[in-house]
Amino acid sequence: MKIKKHYIKYKYNLKFKKHLLKFGFVGFKIILFHRITKKKEEYLKLLILKKLKELTKRKIKVWFFSLCFFNLTQLPLDSRMGKGKGEVYETCNFYKKGFILFEVKGISIFNSLKLLIFLNNQKIVKFKSIF
Template sequence: MRTKKKYFFKYKNLFKYKKHLLKFNSIGFKIIFSKIILKKEEEYLKLYIIKIFKSEFKKKIKIWFFFNCYYNLTKLPIESRMGKGKGEIIDTFGFYKKGFILFEINNIFIYEALNLKKKLNKKNILKFKIIF
């Protein structure tokens, strides 16, 4: 089994931010606020979206997810002193800036996308905005 490296987390301040454009000419869901999302929250969000599509929409729909967990969350034990390293890896997470498109959906009507946005915003994990 491959071990994960421990890196110091640095927020990237890029002026050429290109992850706010649609790639597949479909309906996209954009984040309103910048947020750190744990791997468990990402998996829950994916499963919840797929569950909604299976239960409500009876047609074939293609979904592209753009989730990525590149960073490691570490924690030192309570009684450790300074100079003992970064600590153990607890979880992985992804940092998403305002305007990042988390997923795109193809073959869906606008009123269905509005209904999906309303259900996702009730979950209070993220707040979404629809783009065409």
Template sequence: MKKLFKKTHNKYKIKGKKTFNFVNSGSFGLKSISCGQLTKEKWESVRWALRKKFKAKLSTKQNKIWSLIQLNNSLTKLNLESRMGKGKGLVYTKSKFVREGTILFEFDSFPQQFRKEIVEFIQNRIPLKLQLVSF
């Protein structure tokens, strides 16, 4: 039986799902199970809402949240009425393409009962599927 390999411009083969669950800073984290793109505005709003919600709910400064995504793509856009050959356009936002298996957030000093609530809270705001990861 012959195996089929997908051709890519890279020299490495595309393999299956990434299963790395390394949590470095906190006691548990959130890992993406699907691929997708996050823009700067979406990412900042999720971070802000997360801090605001749990600051009001727990009212302690000992809870730590690390966001591990670095935005590395610049998205550009031209006017709708511009003709071809006028250049690339202005940068309107930054983004990051998130692959499956990427850890987005890490948390420390949060009670056990809030873990499921954190996943549901962020899942409703990000267009990715998330999974809870701990030691």
């Protein structure tokens, strides 16, 4: 029996520090392991801020815990093997299950559930809210 060697090892446990609320009263946690590109991340931030303005007129604080620092590379289609890694075409980040992507302070539970339903319908990332 041969043992396959896996080069990228991701731990799916909660031994990292980004699964507890630190600043806000409501947090939105990622349900599944996911890769988010910089464009999707900016679009998600725009959607969140827009929807929060629609829901309440009060002052709301939002903390985002996302940084894109991995580079995705791609070779042109007409290149052969041995030409190197390729050019960087996108930056992204990998998020583990249970990572809190953003926290909100100054919003009611009812409005946070509306925001959760709205974000899950967008099908970028599936969220779960924690209080």
